[in-house]
Amino acid sequence: MTPDAAAGRVRPLRVMSYNVRDFLDDRRAAARVVRAVAPDVLCLQEVPRRLTTEVRLPRFARECGMRWGGGRFGTGGTAVLTAPGLAVVSSSRGRLPTRFPDRTRGWAGVTVAPARWATDASVTVVSVHLGLRAAERVRHAQHLVATLPARSVVAGDLNEGSEGDARRVLTRRWPPVLPDVPTFPASAPSMAIDAVLAVPDLVAVPGDPGPPDGRDALERAIATDVAIASDHRPLWVDLVPRRVSG
Numbered sequence: 001m002t003p004d005a006a007a008g009r010v011r012p013l014r015v016m017s018y019n020v021r022d023f024l025d026d027r028r029a030a031a032r033v034v035r036a037v038a039p040d041v042l043c044l045q046e047v048p049r050r051l052t053t054e055v056r057l058p059r060f061a062r063e064c065g066m067r068w069g070g071g072r073f074g075t076g077g078t079a080v081l082t083a084p085g086l087a088v089v090s091s092s093r094g095r096l097p098t099r100f101p102d103r104t105r106g107w108a109g110v111t112v113a114p115a116r117w118a119t120d121a122s123v124t125v126v127s128v129h130l131g132l133r134a135a136e137r138v139r140h141a142q143h144l145v146a147t148l149p150a151r152s153v154v155a156g157d158l159n160e161g162s163e164g165d166a167r168r169v170l171t172r173r174w175p176p177v178l179p180d181v182p183t184f185p186a187s188a189p190s191m192a193i194d195a196v197l198a199v200p201d202l203v204a205v206p207g208d209p210g211p212p213d214g215r216d217a218l219e220r221a222i223a224t225d226v227a228i229a230s231d232h233r234p235l236w237v238d239l240v241p242r243r244v245s246g
Contacts (some may be wrong), residue, residue: 011116012205012238014038015125017155017196019045019232022077023056030229031063033222037236041112042066042081043127043155045232049077069110076106078127078156087113089122094147096140098131105131105140107156109148117241123202124149128156130166137166145173153177153239155196157232162192170197177204183233186226194235202239 016039020030034042042064048056053072057079061068066081075093082088089111096105109126126148130137137160144154154174158167162180174197182189206215226233 010240011114012240013112013114013117013123014040014236014238015043015153015155015196016041016234016236017043017045017127017157017194018234019129019157019194019230020060021046021230021232022048023060025230026225026228027060028063029225031060032225033229033234034064034066036218036222036225037234038083039066039236040083040086040114041110041125041153043108043125044079044081045127045129045157046077047079053079071108074106075108076104076129078106078108078129080108080110080125080127082110082112087115089113092124096128096131096143098136102131105129107144107148109152111149121151121241123199124152126152126154126156128154128158130157130159132159134160134165137164138169141166141169145169151199151201153196153198153202155235157194159193162195167195174198175200177202177239178235178237181233181235183235184231186229186231186233189233194232196235196237198239201242203242204237205240206238 016037057068061081068081069091074095092109098105107126107128109124111122111124113122130140177198178196180192182192183194184191
């Protein structure tokens with residue numbers, strides 16, 4: 001069965017990735033972008049760190065109409081928000097290896113069980129933010145492959161394009177589910193450094209973002225907010241389990 005046929009029977013899981021630059025830009029505009037896209041799972045990078053996380057991130061989650069399960073230590077400024085109706089099985093987080101005095105790096109994940117899928121299989125959705133140095137990114141990618149469940153969706157700011165060595169390490173386990181899309185800088189994107197990768201038994205399908213003419217209309221509607229909300233543009237994708245014919 002083709003992915004389109006599967007999508008006719010199964011409502012997709014919408015996963016969105018967004019680097020929000022510590023809310024240094026227009027936080028309310030970022031929240032409007034999230035509400036317009038209406039993800040089931042939102043993978044954030046560069047959320048405010050330290051003690052302000054417990055105040056600022058829950059406020060942002062409320063503005064988005066989503067939930068944050070807590071837990072900031074070891075995440076390196078990453079977080080995952082979920083839609084209210086989505087069943088969260090567990091949450092997880094971990095550090096990525098860095099050298100002092102570089103900024104800490106990490107990942108945050110949630111394991112979800114979409115009731116809408118025909119199978120009862122859960123999937124772990126992970127937000128990641130890799131380092132600025134190529135060799136460090138490779139170590140981060142190797143760490144993620146060794147640490148995360150095989151049945152994962154990995155979304156975030158990889159700080160390199162599709163030809164990068166770290167991305168090759170990751171995509172051997174989790175192939176990309178979107179073509180390369182420039183996301184940085186937000187005002188005139190020229191670098192495709194953000195990505196959504198997924199276990200091979202999940203496939204991307206055309207979604208239904210709401211406006212009559214689909215995704216293009218949604219992108220036009222949020223264009224002004226995207227330009228002022230952060231220095232990155234978001235990515236999102238609709239995923240369904242791959243079906244085997246016969």
